[in-house]
Each structure stands twice: as structure tokens, then as C-alpha cells.
Amino acid sequence: MPVPRPWPRRLVESEAARPLILIVVIFVLWDMVIRLFRIPPYLIPTPLSVAGMLVTEWPRLLREGLITGYATLGGFALSILLGIPIAMLIAYSRLVESYVYPLLVFSQSIPKIAIAPLFVVWFGFGIFPKVISAFLLGFFPVVVATVMGFKSMEPEMIDLARSMRASRWQMFMKFSLPQALPSIFSGLKVSATLAVVGAVVGEFVGSNSGIGYLLQIANGNFDLPLMFAALFVLSMMGVLLFGVVELAEKLMIPWHQSRRGDAVGLAV
Amino acid sequence: MAESATGGAGVAAPAALIRVRGVAKTYRAAEGDVQSLLPLDFDIRQGEFLSVVGPSGCGKSTLLKLIAGLLPVSHGVIDIAGQQVDGPAPGIGIVFQNHVLLAWRTVLQNVMLQIEVRKLPRESGLEHARKLIDMVGLNGFENKFPWQLSGGMQQRASICRALVHDPAILLMDEPFGALDAMTREKMNLELQRIWAAARKTVLLITHSIPESIFLSDRVLVMTERPGAIAAIYDVALPRPRTLAMMGSPEFARLAQTIRGHFYSQGTLDH
Ligand SMILES: Nc1ncnc2c1ncn2[C@@H]1O[C@H](COP(=O)(O)OP(=O)(O)OP(=O)(O)O)[C@@H](O)[C@H]1O
Numbered sequence A: 001m002p003v004p005r006p007w008p009r010r011l012v013e014s015e016a017a018r019p020l021i022l023i024v025v026i027f028v029l030w031d032m033v034i035r036l037f038r039i040p041p042y043l044i045p046t047p048l049s050v051a052g053m054l055v056t057e058w059p060r061l062l063r064e065g066l067i068t069g070y071a072t073l074g075g076f077a078l079s080i081l082l083g084i085p086i087a088m089l090i091a092y093s094r095l096v097e098s099y100v101y102p103l104l105v106f107s108q109s110i111p112k113i114a115i116a117p118l119f120v121v122w123f124g125f126g127i128f129p130k131v132i133s134a135f136l137l138g139f140f141p142v143v144v145a146t147v148m149g150f151k152s153m154e155p156e157m158i159d160l161a162r163s164m165r166a167s168r169w170q171m172f173m174k175f176s177l178p179q180a181l182p183s184i185f186s187g188l189k190v191s192a193t194l195a196v197v198g199a200v201v202g203e204f205v206g207s208n209s210g211i212g213y214l215l216q217i218a219n220g221n222f223d224l225p226l227m228f229a230a231l232f233v234l235s236m237m238g239v240l241l242f243g244v245v246e247l248a249e250k251l252m253i254p255w256h257q258s259r260r261g262d263a264v265g266l267a268v
Numbered sequence B: 001m002a003e004s005a006t007g008g009a010g011v012a013a014p015a016a017l018i019r020v021r022g023v024a025k026t027y028r029a030a031e032g033d034v035q036s037l038l039p040l041d042f043d044i045r046q047g048e049f050l051s052v053v054g055p056s057g058c059g060k061s062t063l064l065k066l067i068a069g070l071l072p073v074s075h076g077v078i079d080i081a082g083q084q085v086d087g088p089a090p091g092i093g094i095v096f097q098n099h100v101l102l103a104w105r106t107v108l109q110n111v112m113l114q115i116e117v118r119k120l121p122r123e124s125g126l127e128h129a130r131k132l133i134d135m136v137g138l139n140g141f142e143n144k145f146p147w148q149l150s151g152g153m154q155q156r157a158s159i160c161r162a163l164v165h166d167p168a169i170l171l172m173d174e175p176f177g178a179l180d181a182m183t184r185e186k187m188n189l190e191l192q193r194i195w196a197a198a199r200k201t202v203l204l205i206t207h208s209i210p211e212s213i214f215l216s217d218r219v220l221v222m223t224e225r226p227g228a229i230a231a232i233y234d235v236a237l238p239r240p241r242t243l244a245m246m247g248s249p250e251f252a253r254l255a256q257t258i259r260g261h262f263y264s265q266g267t268l269d270h
């Protein structure tokens, strides 16, 4: 019979609680630093004022958060829907690879924030430019990881499939795809967090709604507590989306989770 | 210098099932060509058990892949039952040197992959798979993933996969390399039993000279790279063979002869 451990020990040992514990520690340190060095609130707000803002401004934060959330989801979904098929074309065709891949890398080096105003000119103030912006940031990691996933098939595995006289479809469904999934998922996780950034970038340059817009206003008014509260909401959104992807990964490739142990799939 | 033999089963020597005629292989690579096999000529008869021994890198795996239709020949012709090989033929089971089990499938699922991909009846396939898993001593591990097994266990799982569709031809690339001596002997006996019961035609690549003699009708010895045939020996020992025969003078003499090839070449592999 295992001896029941005291609850503080159990809390520290539970993986879910660890980030929360760290957050609490950071909050305490943050508060102490402000008190110790007498940092004025117009430079760094106190944790308490930020928490207060989170409570009082919650309806507004939620409303703007949802708007940014939709744009993020839209961009992320587009990244998946376009990124994975394009990556598959690149992985399977030398020709497509030689034409498309260098161009993709080239386009990736263009700072998105510089061209984001253009989207507003083209698509107006709606959700669309934000979705595009989120897509542009989220797209590349998906492509890179998927290409890597499909290309990393061992030659002997191909021999095995061929020896069984697998059709192209079987080859894809029973060998290539399952083999590529862990890599695809690590790309999706990076993409999820970048899509949030992309959506906010879209909102920065031309929008009258969303967390990015709220950040602009708070910045203009030197309303630091509101700014920090908005940043907090933004981070939570990234965490949430990351968590959803991780959950999907657990459900779709349970064999992988247990094998990789501690190495979190934060490649790229 | 070859020992006289009639294969042991007492039947007249059947016709060649696999014919290798002037087959050579040169790998083309950007860094330059690698000549792997010099032109080879030999037959594998219907129902025969043929082993190939040779130093590392002499082209044994290459030869197996050529016969399996997984690699194109550079010169010459291979035919199986009169059909020229130009791709993987049906009715072949292969044990690969690196066992290549799929990480996302359990042992049983890995074995069943063969049945699924070939679209064979599931029920009988499953029954056969379980029987094979039992035979190689993996019972209780059916639902474990490959990375939860030892190297030797992975190898045994891949042997089950090569046998589950009951192929007429079995091509095995060092299938017992990762096994301990005891398990290896047990697997040798099982392989002999399967071969005798189902009259399969077997090509076995091995690093173990005793294993090659114990199991085979003939042993093909290869030279160093680029591989050529150094000699082919008939094994005259009666069948079914027992482990005790490994101590017989005949066995020792043949083993010594084969070993001589490697010493004279200055290499002893394994
Ligand atoms: N895909 C390849 N491309 C180029 N050269 C290759 C390739 N595969 C094998 N070779 C070369 O062909 C030769 C024979 O290789 P092979 O794998 O057939 O040897 P082997 O007899 O099976 O060796 P071992 O006993 O170590 O498994 C080697 O010298 C190797 O370098």
C-alpha cells in the first residue's frame, strides 16, 4: 500500500499545477520588486491592479478577446487547410518543391507587420485582414514540420510497404501519414501560438476591435493595468489553443505521447 | 569439394524456383558508383533452404532486395517460377535486417499489417498471427508497442509478420542476429519445423556459420565486396536435424571448410 502523501507534496508533484505555482511565484516576486524598488505604477502596474482590471473590465476583455479569438482560429484553420496539402505536394514532388519551397522561405522573411497595413487597404476593417495576418504567421511552421514529417520516412519502411504490394493509398494511410503525424503536430503547436500573434498584429495596424485594438487604446492612455490585463487574456488564448492541439495530439497519436517522455514538441 | 547430398527428404531434386543469371548490382550515387555485386549465377530450388554467408558489406542484403524485387538489377535477370522479377512478387515474406516495425502499431497490429495491406481474410489471419506470436514466445506482448520490446523481441515480431500470410518464399536477412544463443537455437528449430511442414523455399542470410549449416540444404559463401560466389556447399546431414548434430564430425568439417574462406580472405565476420 502506498502511503498517502501530504497535499502540498501532491500539489507540487501534479504536472498540471506546476505552471500555476510558477505563476503565483512570479506574481509574488513582481509585487515584491515593485515595493522594494518603489517602481511607480506608470512604469509597471502592481499585480493587484491588473487583477482588479481583469475583474472590472472582464466583459469588455471577453468581447474583444472573442473577436481576436475568431481571427486566430480562422488563421489557424487556414494554416492547416492550406499548409498540410501544400507541404504534401512539396514532400512528394521534386518539381513542386523546387518551385515553391524557396519562394515560401523568401515570403517568410518579409516582416508581416510591414505589410499588414496593405491588408487593410485591400480587405477593409473586418475580420478578414486579421485572419490573413494570423494565417501568414501560422502557415510556415505547419508547412516546414509537415514536409519534414513526410520526408523522414526510412527507406526500409518504404521497402516493407512495397514488399506487401501496398497501393499508393495504403502507402499513404498506413505508412506515411501516421509516420508524419508527430512532426505535423509539433508544427501545429508552434503555429497555434503564432496565429495568436498574427491576429494581434492584424489588429494593431488597422482595426477597431479585438485585443490588439484594446492594447493600442491602453497604450495611448497610459493605462498600464488594462494593457497588462489584455496581454494576460491574449496569453491565455495562446495557452488554450496550444492545449486543444495537444489534446488532439493525445487522442490521435496516443502511441507517441508516452514514448517521447519529457521532450515537449516545440521544434522549429 | 562439395559434399554429396540429396536434400535429405528423399525426393528427386525439384526444378529451380528462383533463377539468378548474371545478376550484378552497382549503386549509383552522387559521390560515385558503388559496385556491390559482381555477376552472380545460382538457382534456388523449389522447397530448398539456402543460406548465404559472407563478410559484412559484401552485398548479402543487396542480393535479397534484388530477389525481392525491391531493387532493380544493374545487369542480368532474376526469375521466380519462370516470371522475370521487375517488382515485388506476391507470395513472398521478408524479414528485414532492421526489423522495421511501425511505432504506432502494437505487436499484433504490426503482424496484422501484412494481412491488411494484402487484403487477406481477417479472421484466419488473426488466428494465424496469434499462433505465430505464441510460437516465437511473444505471448503476453501482443498489445505492447515495438519500443516497449527488447531488440530480440522486435526481431521475433518481424519474423511473425513475414510468415503471417503463409508465403511460399521466405527471404530472411539476419533474422536472429539480436537473439541470445538459447533463443536463437529454439528459433532455428521452429524455422526448420515451419519449413518442413509448409515446404517453403527459404533464403536465409546469416552471420552464423553453424546456423547456416544446421538449417540449410545448401550454403552459399560470398567473397568480400564486391560480392561474388566463393563456393556453394551441399549439406548432407539427414533431416529433421537435431541440435546434437552440431557436434557431429561432418558438421564440424563443413563448418571448418566454410570458415576457411574467411580466414583466407583475411576477414572473419562474426
Ligand atoms: N542504398 C545504397 N546506396 C549506395 N551503396 C549502397 C546502398 N546500400 C548498400 N550499399 C553498398 O553496397 C555494399 C553491400 O551492402 P549490403 O547492405 O548488401 O551488405 P551486406 O552484405 O548486407 O552487409 P551486412 O552483413 O553488414 O548487412 C556496401 O558496400 C554498401 O556500402
Ligand SMILES: [Mg+2]
Binding pocket: B060, B061, B062, B097, B173
Ligand atoms: Mg545486410
